[in-house]
Amino acid sequence: MKAVRIHAYGGPEQLRYEDIPAPVPGPGEAFVRHTAIGVNFADLHNREGRYPLPQLPHVLGGEAAGVVEAIGPGVTGLRVGDRVAYAAGGPKFAPGSYAEGRVFPAERLIRIPDEIDDVSAAALFTKGLTAQYLIKSVYKVGPGDTILLxxxxxxxxxxxxxxxxxxxxxxxxxxxxxxxxxxxxxxxxxxxxxxxxxxxxxxxxxxxxxxxxxxxxxxxxxxxxxxxxxxxxxxxxxxxxxxxxxxxxxxxxxxxxxxxxxxxxxxxxAWFVRNREELILRANDVMDVVLKGAVNIRVNQTFALKDAADAHRALESRRTAGSTVLIP
Ligand SMILES: NC(=O)c1ccc[n+]([C@@H]2O[C@H](COP(=O)([O-])OP(=O)(O)OC[C@H]3O[C@@H](n4cnc5c(N)ncnc54)[C@H](OP(=O)(O)O)[C@@H]3O)[C@@H](O)[C@H]2O)c1
CATH class of the missing domain: 3.40.50.720 (NAD(P)-binding Rossmann-like Domain)
Known part of the structure; x- marks a missing residue:
């Protein structure tokens, strides 16, 4: 399986497109074959070592969409063939989405409705859930508020x-x-x-x-x-x-x-999406505003997975707008 790993912390030149063994899901896990991979600013911090990785070499990336290809023992409510996405989840969930697939805890997967395509889904949950908790929980934004962003x-x-x-x-x-x-x-x-x-x-x-x-x-x-x-x-x-x-x-x-x-x-x-109940409550809120057309998913840049370093260069030099997605 192809993946983008770093062997040392540093600039975009550290990103290497290479072969790694395809992992097998353990208890409570699923293997997701990625169709689109979300790029987030935190990936740059992981690459630089500002948000350290558990060990090196390590696959970068916290977010992706795809299809469930295998499930481990004890997984319920999920079937092979389901379209799913997952968001970055803080230090508890090590990065690893810049790859053709990955194993992830089944309880952190979100089923994608047919109306949301894979590229949009790969850009939706880290950013959408972040926006959700910021305007619904950290401060409750409402009519009459003027906010600065x-x-x-x-x-x-x-x-x-x-x-x-x-x-x-x-x-x-x-x-x-x-x-x-x-x-x-x-x-x-x-x-x-x-x-x-x-x-x-x-x-x-x-x-x-x-x-x-x-x-x-x-x-x-x-x-x-x-x-x-x-x-x-x-x-x-x-x-x-x-x-x-x-x-x-x-x-x-x-x-x-x-x-x-x-x-x-x-x-x-991580402190606002602490368990499956909270993940699904917030994710449903995110999908609701998207499905009713109140919030559009703006994927302005796509790159091939092998060109992930170019995506990082664009993001850190402020040349991107909206979301950025890698295609495996
Ligand atoms: N705390 C959380 O839960 C959480 C979750 C997700 C994301 N985040 C954070 O939210 C921010 C946005 O994430 P994102 O993935 O959507 O990235 P993004 O906003 O698409 O990219 C970062 C933007 O920050 C601005 N910027 C200002 N100074 C910059 C600098 N010195 N270098 C680079 N960019 C600079 C740029 O916009 P202008 O060119 O318009 O200035 C740039 O486009 C990031 O800081 C990320 O770490 C936090």
Missing amino acids: HAAAGGVGLFLAQWASHLGARVIGVVSSEEKAELARANGCRHVIMAGDPDIPGRVRALTGGEGVPVVYDSVGKDTFETSLDCLRPQGLMVSFGTASGRVPPFDIFALNGKGSLSVTSAAF
Whole structure:
């Protein structure tokens, strides 16, 4: 079976397309023959060693869609031939989706409805479930809210912008180019601010009657942290859920007092999708908004599996918009 592995942490040049033995499912597991593989920013962090892998060499990737080809002992509610997808699940589930197939715990597989094609399904669950828990659990977005969203034209960004807008919120998106601005506007952002703007807090205040926003969703990290705090209204919530530009350095918690009794949380998927019940509840919510057309899955880039390194180069140089998928 072909797979993309790294033998050492580093840049995209570490990705090697090579043969590995096809694994056999153990108790509670299924072997999924992949038809499409989702690329996520976390894969870059795994590659760099920022999110360490259990051992090296290791297959990268946390997400894919495909067909169940074999099931291990004790698996119920799943049959050979079922169309399924799975999302990255935090440190408990080691990466390994950049391959023609893989073994995965059956309880983490999601059945895909006929209306959702494989490429879309491979882009749906890590990003869709992330958007879901961020706007339904971390902060309950609703009508009357104005929210600020960084990387608004990215994979997670487009899900968040469309869904928050569907819930009645006014979305202000931050993006790095005119092309991305257009895409963000077409996908739920009422207002767009350029990432290079020297006064993002000023623009946000101008759009909110001087008040600021109740919540900022920030996946950029180091470069935007201070700016995000300055965009919040008193008692606002800063949701840090990614570190695309690097980790936020230590900061003085007392500064939150002076800026308006703000709150900060560092949110991670794994803590909001802790068991099958939660996975299915949230995944059904995601599929519901997709099937009723409120949220569209935007796969803007596809690459052959063997060219995964090119996908990484594109993602880390901010050349991608929407989701990126590899085809085995
Ligand atoms: N906590 C969680 O549960 C969770 C789950 C899934 C994803 N995430 C995080 O959410 C973020 C989005 O993930 P994604 O896979 O959908 O990626 P993505 O948003 O498609 O790509 C990252 C985007 O971040 C922006 N960016 C700003 N500074 C950057 C920099 N220095 N280098 C690279 N990009 C930069 C770019 O948009 P502009 O060009 O418009 O600035 C870029 O397109 C990532 O940080 C990821 O780790 C977190």
